[in-house]
Amino acid sequence: MDAMIGLMVLVALSLPVGVIVLFILQARLRRRLASAEARLAALEAAGLASPASIAAALAQAEEVTAPDSEPDLPEAPSAETIAAVSPWERAMGRVAAEPLPSVEAAPTADAGQNRPIVLRADRFAALAGWLRENWVYAVSALSLALAGVFFVQYGVEKGLLPPPVRVALAVLFGAALIGAGEWVRRRWGDDTSAATAYLPSVFSGAGIVAIFAGVTAGRLMYGLYGPGPTFAGLFAISALAVWLGWRHGPFLAAIGLVGASGAPFLVEGGSAPTALLYAHYLLIAATGLAIDAWRRWAWISVLALVLAQLGLWLMAMGGAGMAGWGWSLVSLVVLSIIIPERALIPRHEGPSTLRILVKLLKVWPTFPVRLALGNLVASTLFLVLLVSGWGTEGLLPFFLLAGLAVLLLIWAERAPGLEDLPLLPAAGFLAKLVLATGQIHAWQSQAIDLRAPESPAPWTVSLLVVAAGAITLAAALRSLRGGGLLPALIATLAAPVAVLLLEFFWVPSVVLGAGLWAAHAMALAAGMTLLAAVFAKADGQPGRRSAWAVLSALSLIALALFLLTTAAALTLALAVLLLVAVALDRRFTLPEMGWFVQVGAAVLSWRLVADPGLDWGMQAPLPQVALAYLGVAAACFAGLRLLPAGRALPKAVLESLGLAAPVLLVNLVLTRAMIPDDPNTGIDWTMSHWGLILNATPWAVLAGTQLWRAGASAGLTRWLRLGLASVAALIALGGLAMALGPANPLFAWSEDPTGRILGLPLLDTLALAYGLPGLALVFLAPRLAALPARGRLVLRGAGVALLLIWAVLEIRRLWWGDWIGAPDVMQGELYSYTLAMLALGAVLLWQALARRSLRLQRLAMAVIALTVAKVFLWDASGLSGLTRVLSFAGLGLSLAGLAWLNRWARGAMAEGSEPRD
Incomplete structure (x- = not known):
């Protein structure tokens, strides 16, 4: 029974499409014949053609049989000649109101500006102004339409008359309204200057809605006829709406579309929507698109597609079936491409939307291109969000998206304006792989550990890989047939990216096993390698297309290696x-x-x-x-x-x-x-002061190398090196901070073996942890040209600080031995610090003289002042007797000598060149 209903739906859908195709073919021939007649009439009026040449041209025009053939006619007539044609002939399509470019014509720079732009501020302003002046007509049309709908509803509620009579009366009521509209139009006219303006459209539009409601009620409420007669009747009503809209204008067409869309909701049938209503909304879309295709009322196409998308969504949410919704979305995409251009093979003018955005062209895509793009965006989004089940039927949205991408790649290859459209369903297919959480859960529930023994793995992922491969194959064929680089990019990305997404989100190896899943990746890698060879042969040598294919093959090989x-x-x-x-x-x-x-x-x-x-x-x-x-x-x-x-x-x-x-x-x-082999008997030195520095040193070397290389780099390369240097420096700085803080032997307890100092004095772990890093910073910092001068100065200062810490800790070790974590300070140790500080001051003064640097001289005197303060404020409290006498005597003599040295240095610098700061 379901198969029979599906066949009926298919037949019902094929009827309007077939009629539309016949309309397209007939209209193209009639348009060319009318154009030939108009041109010859213009030439005859200007005296440029003889009767013989006119007869020959007419005969040539009448012999046109192929849609793609074009008669060799004289030049197009002037605007004055076209204006001389009667409005009736122009309205009936004999002559276009304004010259329309051929669908085969090459795109021009202003092609997008010659097409209608629907969503414009002036259009909305005009609509608002019209409604302010003529709102009564809109309310009248709505009231009459509702009268026909509620007539049927009233018959149901009261039980009046048999169902066939109720339906017949609803249809007759609609027909009477249409007849009234035609009578008013013929009797008094429908021009805006007439007193009866808009009334014919009001009556005829309400009649269309009433007939739609009657026919729909006969099927959904009473079951008087089957699907075939139902949609035959709906198609006939739609054809009537097209004809009336053609004669009366877009107002009537819009009334018919809106009324037909609302009919299934206004007539309560007491049951859930059926899949047959999908065909109903596809018919509404085809009707609106057909009206615009001949009359060039762009907003009618937009209205029809919006109503169709909305109706299809509401039917799906009401329970009409997800599978039917998916097929209807694909059908709507096809209708939105075929009907506006009146051609079975798309030939939409360029440039495409993506090309305009990439090249920053100051043009708009043509209206048919914008229409197809907007509808495809909506259909793709709905297909991505569509959930049609958790088992095999859940694959339908994937197949529809992949099939839509393949269709647009092959079918629309002659339409430069649509060259970027396959990107949308292809991207939707990849997005669906990530967002299909239900299918992912169902797939992973079939893991090898969860399945019955010897049970085969499901084919889900394999079919998805085949679908992605179909997109790749179609895109490759499109590129090889002159499609350019965009199809090649789709070809080299679709299948490999799909496999990577499956690996990250679906984890196929848990269901198929690592070997079988790796075989999928290697099979695609082989296909990409073959594609690279084909691209290279087509280009004459390896080029960009073959390079992309090689990249994909390498990535897939890497994935297979990762698995095996x-x-x-x-x-x-x-x-x-x-x-x-x-x-x-x-x-x-x-x-x-x-x-x-x-x-x-x-x-x-x-x-x-x-x-x-x-x-x-x-x-x-x-x-x-x-x-x-x-x-x-x-x-x-x-x-x-x-x-x-x-x-x-x-x-x-x-x-x-x-x-x-x-x-x-x-x-x-x-x-x-x-790290010891046995933690119970060995010592873990990784958290010792020297262990931390050893682990930090390679990172410091890496940071220094990157900084040194960054000085000779520019642009993005420089920033990359600086970024890597920053990461390595942070790791090294972390180790150094631990060595200076918690792991410092100055803070270690005697029971902690990692706090002991190992080695000979001055050649011990203190030198490894603090002395060598300090020397490296002092001598290497000036060579890091990538850093600013202040940054290099900061690094040198850090190096000097590390050397001072090393010197202090070495002095303490000379007095305390391998463990320096004692809380006390010996008197000799204090005096050793004083002597070291005096020696440092003397060295700084010597360097100040040698370098003629006032900065070093001031630093030396600051060290000496700090030494004096230490002696008087700290050392004196711990000294007594002869030791105190000798200490202060020695300090006095040392300070006197240093003062003399400082004065002599000033004089020497004053006699020589100017001192350097």
Whole structure:
């Protein structure tokens, strides 16, 4: 029974489409014949053509049989000649009111401006003004239409007359209103200057609504006839509305469309909507589009599509069936493309909307293009949101979106204005893969662990891959047939992106198994490789299209390797793929390979750090870890040797990854060496002051290298290096902060072995933790040209501070030994600090003289002043007896000598050149 109903729906839909096709073919022939007659009439009136030539031209025009053939006619008539044609002939389509460009004509710069723009402020203002002046007509039309509808409703409520009589009376009432409208129009006219203006449209529009209501009630309420007669009657009413709208104007057409759309809601049938009503709203859309196609009332097309989309949605929400809604949305897209241009094969003029946006053209797309685009956006959105079930039937929206993309790629290849339309359903297909949470849940519930033993896996994901492959194949064919780069981009992205989305959101390997899912990816990779070869042959050499296909193939191969190989093998395989991309760029000059290099470097970085990352590096056998990290570094440096000139960003990426991989390996080796095999017997040195600095040092080296390279870079490459340097510097700074704070041996308890200082004095872990980093900052900071002068000065100051901390801690170790965390300070230790500060002041004064720097001289005197303050405020309290005498005597002599040295330095600088600040 369902199959029979579906067949009836198909037949019912084919009837209006067939009639529309006949209208299109007949109208094109009639338009050409009328154009030929008008042109010859103009030439005859001007005396430029003889009767013989006119007869020959007419004969040639009448022999036109093919829609694509065009008679070789004289030049078009002037505007005065067209104006001389009667308004009746113009209204009936014999002669166009204004010349319309042929659908085969090449697009012009102002083509978009010659088409109607519907949503304009002046249009809304005109409509509001008309309603203010003529609102009575609108209310009258509405009242008469409701009278016909409620006539049927009243008969139902009161039980008056048999159902066939009620329906017949409703239809007769509508016919009487239409007849009244025609009588008024013929008797007194329908011009705006006549007293009866708009009345014919009011009566005829209300009559159309009444007939729609009667026919719909006969089917939905009484079941007097089947689907075929129902829609035959509805089609006849729609054809009548088209004819009346043609004669009476857009007001009547709009009344008919709105009334027909509201009829299923106004006639209460007491049951849920049926799938047959989808065809009803498709018929409404076809009617409005057909009226506009001949009369050029653009807003009628917009109204018809809005009413159709709204009606289809309401029917679906009411329970008419999701499958029927999906098929209706696709049918609506086809109708919105065929009917406005009156051609079965789309030939919409360009430029397309995407081309206008990309090239910033100051033109509008033609109205048919805007109409098709807007309707496609709505249909695609509805298909993405459509939920038709959780099992196999849930795949219908995917197939409809993929089929719509394939249809637009192949069917509309001769329409430059529609070249970007396939992007929408293709993008909708990919979005549906992410948003179909119900289907994803149903798929994952069939996991291998959850299925019955020996039960086969469902075909869901395999069918989705086939659908994505169909989009890729259609786009590739379109590109090879002269479609340009946009179809090639769709071809190289549709299937690979679909597979990646399936991997991330559907996780097919849990249902199919890793091997079978990897086979899907490898099959597509083989197809992409074949496509790259076909593109290269078509272009004469590898070009942009083949480069995109190669990128897709490499990505799919990487996914298959990810599914099948171990951690180390996968990392090495990805590194080899990175090197292959560089080699392809060098061999065939394919700059697009740089995209794969950048993405591949990001993926490899993620693998080295996060997944499997450092945790895997701490537990896996050390040879495997070393092979993975050094293999990545080797591939990067080999890629730098092969990389063609001018690839600045890929070069920076390869260089950064090549340096970071050994740094990470050193970090892992050091950490593994500091962690004992048995935590119960060994000591974990990773949180010691020297262990933290050892782990931070490779990151500091990486940060310094990137900063040094950034000084010779520009643009995006410079910012990339600075970003990597910032990340590495933050990691190094974290280790240094821990070594200065919680892990500092100055704050360690005697029971904590990690707080002990190891090694000989001055060549111990203190030098490793604080002395060497301080020296590195002091001497390397001036060479980091990427930093501003103030930044380099801050780094040098940090280095000096680390050296001072190292000196203080070394002095304390000389007095206390390997453990310096005692709370007390010895008197000799205090005096040692004083001597060290005096020595520092003397060195600074010497450097001030050597450099003739007032800044160093002031700094030296500040150190000496601080030393004096320390002696009098701190040291004196702990000294007594002869020690106090000798201490202050020594301090006095030292200060006297330093004062003399300071005075001598000032004089020397005054006699020489000017001091430097």
